[in-house]
Amino acid sequence: MKKILWCGGSHAGNAKGPIGAIFPDFENTFYITAGPTNLRWSRDGGRYSVKGSIVGANGRSPSEFHDLADYDRIVFIGHWIQPQRFMKGPAPLSDAVLDEMFPEADFLINSPTKIYNEVLEVFPRLAPGRCVLLCDPLSNMLELTQVPVRAKVRFLEKAAEFCAARRIGFVSQPETTLNTKMVTKRKFNRRDGDFIHMNDRFWKSYLKKVRDYMDGQGANP
Template identity: 35%
Template sequence: MKRLLWCGGSHLANAKAIISAIHGAELSDWEPDFMETAGPRFEEATAAGRQFVVSGSVVQGGGVGDRPRDLTNYDAIVFVGQYVQIMRAYSGPTELSTAVVEEILRHIPITLTGKKKWDTLNGKRVWDDSPFYNEPLDQILQLASCPVYLIHDPHPTRAEHRATPLWMKQAYFQRIRAFCKAQRLVLIEPPIYLVTDDLATRPEFDRGDGIHMNGDYWTAVLNEELVPRLLAHG
């Protein structure tokens, strides 16, 4: 029995039912494990001092109550999302210069511009534009000896994302592809029929908040793009 470690936050949670079904069918020879490595709760834990812990080949996520995992016990690792989203670089109709875009993207997706934090005064999460270190992705890429796959966050359907100049969206994903190639990280992108010409997810796959997608979306991404690569590896 092979072992597969799934990493992520809310996108992983949204896809979990589909993942469980796949492990009961196409990936029945793979035992799944899940680790929280992204999402507001992880960011808050990091800010509170509960850092992503590394000891040799053992890692422990920043989520409250998360347990250590020895990466040598896994045959593959899959990140679902992990802050690979354009809004961590820029969003909206303002057209930036090529030089500015290149500078913003230079450290993406390891150093990000912005995270969510808890506003104790108003009792809600707010956006903080200070840099944010994508520590789990960086550390696991350095430590893992098995293949690592990255499913980038779904393209948002929100108006501010659709208003972002197309060439800037394309530049973002050119950077992501180059990063993955340099890191020997297998990038998983959605089938083209899920995506509009302006790099937004088609609205029929939106769960309703403009960021998270429904089961049909994740069924397509996992079954058509990820599973064949895992089976070819196995």
């Protein structure tokens, strides 16, 4: 049976059930590599233990280790890939400004608000060609809803370029989950007042796209 290591935080948690439904023929292992605890740990200078292809000892699970060589796929779900960390509100943004905001080299690794996305830097290096990135669902909070659509499109384009340069597979959320402002339709919100986390219907739709992508790539990438 093929093995997938699902890495992330709350979005991975929300997707856990749908993952079981969409990937029943895989051995699915979850590793909490994002979430607030890991973010604080990383900001405080915490770094993964890396020995060969074995990684672990993050802020959330100091005694947990995984050998990336054991997995056919390593999938990052979300992992602080949030345009609202880069731009908020309705101000129009020129191409030149957007280019400066999203330099291909590292904009998803070193992001505003002191995010060092170590997992995105280290894991693909240890497991080349086997990693896949799913962006965070585009939050329907007002501040991101107001951001010009063009800027959000550019963010995703640059994220795709970033992944291509690192041989990371990139799967954006299905267009059917987005409204005309290019944020996630509210019917997918997990609960009232939470504009970030999405429900099972959303994740099933997204994971179906991921499954199609993986199947299209062949069992052995």
